[in-house]
Each structure stands twice: as C-alpha cells, then as structure tokens.
Amino acid sequence: MKTVKTLFFLCLNLGYIYNMNRRHFVKQASLATTAVLLSKYTTAWGAETGFPVVRVAPDKRNFSSKAVERVIADVTKNIGNKELAWMFGNCFPNTLDTTVDFDITDGKPDTYVITGDIDAMWLRDSSAQVWPYLPLCKEDEELKQMIKGVINRQAKCILKDPYANAFYKDEHKKSPWHTDVTAMQRGIHERKWEIDSLCYPIRLAHGYLKETGDTSPFNEQWIAAMSLVIKTFKEQQRFDGKGPYSFMRKTEFPTDSVPLNGYGYPVRPNGLICSMFRPSDDATIYPYLIPSNYFAFESLAQLTTIINKSKQNFDMDKVSALMEQIATGLANDSKVKHPQFGEIFAYEVNGFGSYNLMDDANVPSLLSMSYLIPSMKSDAVYKNTRKFVLSGENPFFFKGKAGEGIGGPHVGMDSIWPISITMRGLTSDDDEEIKKCLQMLQKTHAGTGFIHESFNKDDASNYTRPWFAWANTLFGEFIWKVYRERPHLLN
Secondary structure, three states: OHHHHHHHHHHHHOOOOOOOOOOOOOOOOOHHHHHHHHHHHOOHHHHHHOOOOOOOOHHHOOOOOHHHHHHHHHHHHHOOOHHHHHHHHHHOOHHHHHOEEEEEEOOEEEEEEOOEOOOOEEHHHHHHHHHHHHHHHHHOHHHHHHHHHHHHHHHHHHHHOOOOOEEOOOOOOOOOOOOOEOOOOOOEEEOOOOHHHHHHHHHHHHHHHHHHOOOOOOOHHHHHHHHHHHHHHHHOOOOOOOOOOOOEOOOOOHHHOOHHHHOOOOOOOOOOOOOOEOOOOOEOOOOEEHHHHHHHHHHHHHHHHHHHHHOOOOOHHHHHHHHHHHHHHHHHHOEEEEOOOEEEEOOEEOOOOOEEOOOOOOOOOOOOHHHHOHHHHHOHHHHHHHHHHOOOOOOOEEEOOOOEEEOOOOOOOOEEOHHHHHHHHHOOOOHHHHHHHHHHHHHOOOOOOOOOOEEEOOEEEEEEOOOEHHHHHHHHHHHHHHHHHOHHHHO
C-alpha cells in the first residue's frame, strides 16, 4: 500500500523502529531531536503555528472525506489551544489517511481496515476506528459507502471464523502465528477468542443504521454472520461442555496462551459467556469477563433493533433467551463488595465465587462501560467502579511524573495507555476532570502530534507504537465531543 510505505519511511527518518508484535516497546529519540527532524516537513500552516506538518500529504492518503476535512478545518480554526488543534488535525483523519483500503467487490462496498503498524484487520479496532465518522455519513456519500464496506467485510470475517480476532485481506496469506495450537486457517492473522470481537461489528452496524436509516448492508450474508454470532455466544456459555474452541501458543509470555489444554480455568455455568482473551489480546484469568458480557448484552439489544427495522427473518427467540441468561448471570455474579468503594463490578469472575479486581485500558473495560452503554452512566455501582479503577486500588492504575492512567499486563507495569485517559474524558461530566485529561494527552504525545499505545508514567518519550490508528481516532472523537459540548475547555 503506497501510503503505508510512505509513512513507514517517514517514521524511519524520525528514528522509529517498527515491530510487528504489539507487545514490544518502540522507543523514539528525545523530544528536542524529534522537533528538529520534523521541522523539515513544515508547510505554511506549520510555519504560522510553530508546529510541524506530520500528516500524510493529500496525494498520498488512502481515503479522503470532504465532511471530515470540513470538521478538521472548523475545529482547528476555532479552538484557542493550537497544540490540541494541531493534534486533532493529525489524529482525527488518521484512520482514513493511513489504514483504509476501500474497494468494490462483487458490486458491493468492501473496506479492509488495518490497525496501523500491523497489516491485519481486527474486528474491534476497525469498528472503533471508523465509529467517529458515522455522524458525517449523511453529508458524504463516499464516506457512507466506505463504512458500509467495513460492515460487509466484517460479516465475511465472522463467517470465515467467529473465534478469530484479526484477519488479512488476502485469503491465502499465512500468519506468523500459524503454529498456534488451534483451528488456524490461512487468511487469519490471529485466533484469540474475545467476546468483544463479535460485539463491535454489531455496534458499528447499529450506529450506521441509526445515522443513515440504510438497511441495505443487512443482507443474507450479514444475517448469516449474526446467526453465527448467536451460535458462538451460546457455545461459550458452556452449558453443554467446553465447546469447540481451544487455544495454545508456544511463547515466553504467559498471557499469550491459555492454560489447561487451551480451554482456560474452569467456570460454573451461570448464563455468562466465556472469553479466553481480553480486548488487549491478553488471556483472561477467570473466563467470565464482566465488561465484555455487559457489552454482549447491549449488542444483542442493538441486534434486535437492526433485525426489527430491516425486517429480516431471524430467530429472535434465541436472542431473547440468550439475553435473559446473560442478564441473570450478571445480576448474580458481576458485583462484589469493596471495603473502600462499596459495591463495584468485578473485572473477571468464574461463577464459583472467585473474582479479579482490576481494570485494563483496552475497551471494553470497566471504565468504558458508560461509553459503550449510555444507560450505565447513572448506575450507582458503575459510579463506584469508576472511582475504584481510577485509584491506587486498581493494580494497573499508574501515576507518575508524566501523567496518570490505566495500563495493563500487555506492555508491562508503569505503562499508561492514552486510550484510558481519552476514555476517562469521554465518560466524565466534570469540567476539571475533562480538562485534566486534555492536558495529559497534550503533554504526552512526545512531540509527534499523534497518540501512542502506551507511555512510561515518568517519561512520555518512552512509548510504544507510533502508529496506532484506534488511539488516534478515539482522541479525535474526544476533542470533537468537547468542541461541541464544552468548547471553553479547548481555549
């Protein structure tokens, strides 16, 4: 892909070293050196503001949207904080500029979306990357077709393997993980079973329908994919044995494999769905991942809406029964009593009474529950949980000289994920907290103008993944929300 190569060589010029494994740290040169090196890319706007131009040149972009460009022009012109304006102009279009491969296949839109520095399409990441553009579909037909293409492509992926989390465009491409002990196929990058992988495509489809009223993507192929989603969820409730999925990997990282012959630690079936991996692609400790089960319930409600509006033939009794079972499991096993914060949601449970109290930066997380499920915002248990995960009681909440936020096992201790700072801002109604999140994000981009996977709590120049489109686009979504609702915080 031409644009990918252009950005790759630009990053090499800046001293970046790409690593195709998400787990390894990518370190950059000092902030002063970066500023000098970037200065040669400065254009008129950069010269006027003092910030370098780091966005891909117009003729090198993968996809362009007039509606997105109008938003960028409006926001960057009207907010007083010019550094945040510069970052928004770089980050909000990053998915379109660098990761979208749009085509027409068999007469239908087909959009392959890579995650950034890994040439593979995650069902989760691709949904989240295009999500902020949905409100602009009404005024940009090409953008609408591109997102419709993502919905079509995701249905194909699910039909190929509902247990896989990441796919290639090339159906015959062989993954570096082809030796994993699981039912691996060509065309699949990774086969880590994560509940959210099947929830995000439903969320995107529901958001698309809500914004456009267009039911055309919900055709026979999409319906078949959704039937497979229901089947997979039911298998992983494990009422009738362990189900067909297992996974093991030969690795030095324990969180990259699943114990007990690839089936994970035992659970007592209670209606909840087992997830062998978290949204971080790390293995769960207890298979009932609570934020993902809440997300599944919300997604099934959204699926019901889509089916009703598209008037497709679907076994809704199965959906209703599944929702009822999940609701029962959540009511009985999702909450615990914390000595400091009162009743809160556990991160993981097993149905036997064991639970894991923590939160991870990746979404769905406990923090993000009110972002994914708006009705959760007023929930008293969620409010208590939010206080817990943003405190030292959460073992993966880190606070240092550079900032504070949630991380996770994926890149190790003392590493804060900017996604968690952005999500904290997106789930807050408090001006001071939102302002604090904006300031931390502004302080920790290490002079690059982009949002990274993680940074060291004491040194923002020590970061991972200089090209992580989900983090960039989510930051853009946050800035645009603040611009519309609390513009005074951006001055």
